[in-house]
Amino acid sequence: MIAEIGGRRFEWGTRTYVMGIVNVTPDSFSGDGLGTDVEAAVAQGLRMVEEGADMLDVGGESTRPGHVQVSTVEEISRTEAVVRRLAGPANVPISIDTYKQQVAESAIAAGATILNDVWGLSRSPAIADLAASHGCAMVLMHNQDGTDYAGDLLQEIKRFLGAAAARAVSAGVPKEKVILDPGIGFGKTAEHNWEVMRRLHELKELGHPILIGTSRKSFIGKLLDLPVTERLEGTAATVAVGVLRGADIVRVHDVLQMTRVVRAADHMR
Numbered sequence: 001m002i003a004e005i006g007g008r009r010f011e012w013g014t015r016t017y018v019m020g021i022v023n024v025t026p027d028s029f030s031g032d033g034l035g036t037d038v039e040a041a042v043a044q045g046l047r048m049v050e051e052g053a054d055m056l057d058v059g060g061e062s063t064r065p066g067h068v069q070v071s072t073v074e075e076i077s078r079t080e081a082v083v084r085r086l087a088g089p090a091n092v093p094i095s096i097d098t099y100k101q102q103v104a105e106s107a108i109a110a111g112a113t114i115l116n117d118v119w120g121l122s123r124s125p126a127i128a129d130l131a132a133s134h135g136c137a138m139v140l141m142h143n144q145d146g147t148d149y150a151g152d153l154l155q156e157i158k159r160f161l162g163a164a165a166a167r168a169v170s171a172g173v174p175k176e177k178v179i180l181d182p183g184i185g186f187g188k189t190a191e192h193n194w195e196v197m198r199r200l201h202e203l204k205e206l207g208h209p210i211l212i213g214t215s216r217k218s219f220i221g222k223l224l225d226l227p228v229t230e231r232l233e234g235t236a237a238t239v240a241v242g243v244l245r246g247a248d249i250v251r252v253h254d255v256l257q258m259t260r261v262v263r264a265a266d267h268m269r
Contacts, residue, residue, distance in 0.1 A: 001209070003176040005137045006093030006113035008054070012176065012209040016243045016262045019055045019095065019251040020048030021215065022086075024078045025062045036078060042085045049090050052259030055114065056090060057251060058082050058107070059097030063118055063186070076106045087111025095139065099123050101130060108134050118186065119143050120164040132172030139179045139211055140164040144187035153192055154199050157182050162206055179249065181211040185219065193219040197238060200245035213251035214238035215258075232257060240265040 001012045010017060022045045024036070045056045060078035061070050070078075079096060087094050087110060095114035096107035101124050104115050108130070115131050116139040117124070131138045142157045149156050161180045168178045182196045182203060193214075203210050214220065220234035221227065232254055239250050239258050243265035252258040 001176045003137065003174070003209075005177065006055075008093055010054075010209075012248045015266050016247055017054040017249045018052055018255060018259050018262055019057050019211070019249050020045065020051075020053035020255045021251060021253050022048070022056055022058045022082065023062075024058065024060050024082050038081045038085065041082045042089075045082070045086045045090055048255040049092055051256040053092060053255045055093040055095060055249075056086060057095040057097050057114075057116055058086070058112070059116075060103070061098070072100050072102045075100065075103045079103065080106050080110050083107045083112050084110035093137070099127070101127055104130055108136060113137065114139060117141065118183075120160060120183075121167050122160075122164070125167060128168040128171035128173060131168065131177075136173075137177035137179060138168050138173055139181055140168065141181035141186065142183035147187055147189050147192065149192075153188075153195055154202050157196070158203065158206060161203070161208075165206060165208055175208065179209045179211050180206060181213065181251075184212060184214050185217045190219040190222050193217070194223075197241055197245070200242060200247065204246045209248035210246060211249040211251060212238075212242045212247045214242065215250075215252040215254070236261045244269055 003010045022041050024041050058079050060075040083094050093113045095116045096112040097116045098104055099117045099119040104127055114137045117127055118141045120140040121128055142160050165178050169175055184193050215235050216228050216231045220231045224234050239261050
């Protein structure tokens with residue numbers, strides 16, 4: 001399955017691609033938020049591309065537990081200039097991490113070609129129509145309020161993502177441009193996250209490329225009893241297993257190191 005995104009060709013299933021995280025927030029859980037420093041964000045994004053990133057994900061609102069929601073105007077002010085400055089020089093697709101339609105519209109106008117919706121169209125279904133009309137790819141993530149599941153965890157995630165993918169495809173987004181994310185760390189306990197990792201291959205049954213975002217997350221910290229600044233090795237383990245379980249994209253903070261992990265894991269796969 002081949003997708004043309006932002007002028008780049010992605011051949012899903014042939015290798016794993018790396019998405020670098022550019023947080024323009026003051027309160028990122030991982031401690032890497034750059035606030036309103038556009039120059040620092042652009043420099044970080046360009047460095048990530050040099051280190052091997054195949055795409056960049058720009059986010060202007062933290063999604064950490066207990067985060068304070070920001071207004072649409074504030075989110076646009078944080079992200080628009082960064083997306084615009086990266087869209088040309090980076091020479092890789094730029095993703096906007098948002099579930100708000102106006103923020104997505106602003107980012108597309110600035111050059112974004114991927115819409116990364118952390119609520120999987122459950123809060124702003126019209127984003128699918130926006131993606132279709134502009135030829136954008138979509139990342140649809142599983143998310144929910146609370147950590148209770150009525151049935152089998154992976155079946156519930158598959159049901160949610162399957163419905164979201166069907167909504168995007170019916171809006172006109174090509175199937176190969178609809179990327180599914182099981183939502184590690186969102187609406188799940190630490191043990192849920194480990195179960196998703198163990199059973200990640202089951203999501204391939206949905207017939208879409210799979211993205212995982214485990215980088216520096218708390219389920220790793222809880223297992224290893226380590227702060228967010230010391231979770232590199234734990235992240236590397238989850239990235240390697242994710243590749244072997246069928247991930248097509250890994251979303252990471254530490255691009256240089258994780259690109260090396262991905263190359264080794266891809267070779268083994």
